């Protein structure tokens with residue numbers, strides 16, 4: 403194991419040691435070293451996660467919660483241990499408030515379905531103009547199913563949530579839930595969650611934060627934020643796909659009906675009726691993603707060893723370096739200028755389409771995302787159809803941003 | 819910094835030129851046939867307008883908002899099909915699609931007898947290796963198909 407992990411939390415960032423933990427970063431793409439700037443879509447996995455999942459399958463695996471045998475008990479312990487870990491990671495008051503889902507999308511759908519079942523026609527849900535489709539489409543479906551109103555809180559031209567407008571939207575007291583991203587996957591904007599929560603609560607509404615992007619970059623404390631619901635997804639946090647988290651206050655989870663029915667979520671079943679298990683199991687029907695949950699636990703341990711403060715500082719330095727370098731690329735426009743930006747930068751280039759940018763960057767080993775980033779209404783709001791997006795992670799280094807900026811200059815010369 | 823960017827043969831000079839300075843962009847005053855293509859994934863759009871002289875395509879214009887591949891594909895399609903009859907234009911379109919679908923390193927089908935050659939459209943052959951971008955080149959052909967869908971031949 404490298405020095406950085408032996409020493410525990412350090413605030414001197416040893417990028418070389420960190421990069422060594424991600425075997426994929428040694429790969430070449432089109433004969434060039436891989437420059438992976440697409441972590442906001444999904445992050446790469448460190449050995450700690452890869453090995454933990456493989457070891458689980460090799461040495462300690464069985465179905466959970468139902469076996470009376472040794473293997474099942476050990477696997478159940480490992481799986482339930484991750485619930486404790488996630489509770490600590492989010493500073494949740496109780497482990498019973500942690501629900502395992504497939505991803506953030508499923509977590510939000512769960513809330514839209516089960517919390518949505520408690521809403522009455524005429525009540526409203528508020529989202530923002532900069533939501534990922536994952537925090538938009540489930541609410542449209544609820545609107546059409548339950549006759550609630552869906553209200554859209556605008557953003558400013560800089561890409562910040564317009565808090566004055568949000569205040570107006572809340573003023574009639576009809577809003578039951580404010581569901582807002584904690585960090586935009588397109589603009590990088592970090593939203594003022596505590597302030598939003600206070601405004602929502604003053605208007606009698608609950609608040610959900612989509613933390614899919616945020617938890618990767620900053621310390622998350624659901625109690626300090628005043629959140630009622632919080633969601634994130636494992637694969638962006640250096641963990642595996644197929645595992646996500648819903649945190650919700652226990653009183654809410656208790657009041658909500660189940661999302662899906664099946665094994666594990668029941669207390670007793672007869673042909674006439676069933677009763678539900680206690681939370682969180684009421685929301686975890688069927689055999690869950692056992693190996694993936696255990697892998698998420700390994701990812702959280704790994705991130706915590708590196709230290710969230712160190713990660714935040716490293717990425718903030720990279721992001722400001724990238725903004726400086728990109729400002730020197732002729733014809734390049736960075737989209738948005740939020741007050742607080744995480745490690746995500748969307749951009750366009752005069753006379754060069756984002757897809758051409760992405761294809762040419764890829765030819766040169768640089769992976770970025772191009773398109774609407776699952777945020778079509780936001781693109782429309784910005785008057786764009788697509789952007790290119792570079793996003794940074796724990797393993798990103800300054801040299802990679804130099805490669806990005808230099809290649810962008812050459813792409814521009816190629817087309818103009 | 820002065821080294822040219824590696825475009826992996828995908829962006830043939832002809833494609834870049836046509837994307838920058840299309841020769842068939844614009845609108846017809848009285849188009850007889852109009853077709854549109856849209857790619858919901860990226861928002862690219864193209865509108866193809868035709869004038870026919872009996873069953874021959876006599877004039878083509880396209881109005882395209884999209885990437886270099888899509889723009890150049892629209893422009894080179896317009897050039898290639900001008901003067902062909904409808905059956906020939908459709909045949910070129912089929913060949914174009916076949917060229918983009920690789921099978922064991924070979925195009926899935928070869929030209930059927932009587933179909934005019936692809937000529938400059940062969941510049942798009944390297945797209946085979948970029949599956950995600952094939953739709954960009956096919957979009958104008960989708961629009962053409964729509965424009966021709968109401969023509970009785």
Ligand SMILES: Cc1ncc(COP(=O)(O)O)c(C=O)c1O
Pocket residue numbers: 442443505506507508534536537583585586587612614615635776
């Ligand atoms: C802000 C935001 N919300 C939600 C999601 C959905 O995550 P998942 O696809 O893992 O459910 C993403 C990622 O794509 C995201 O960036």
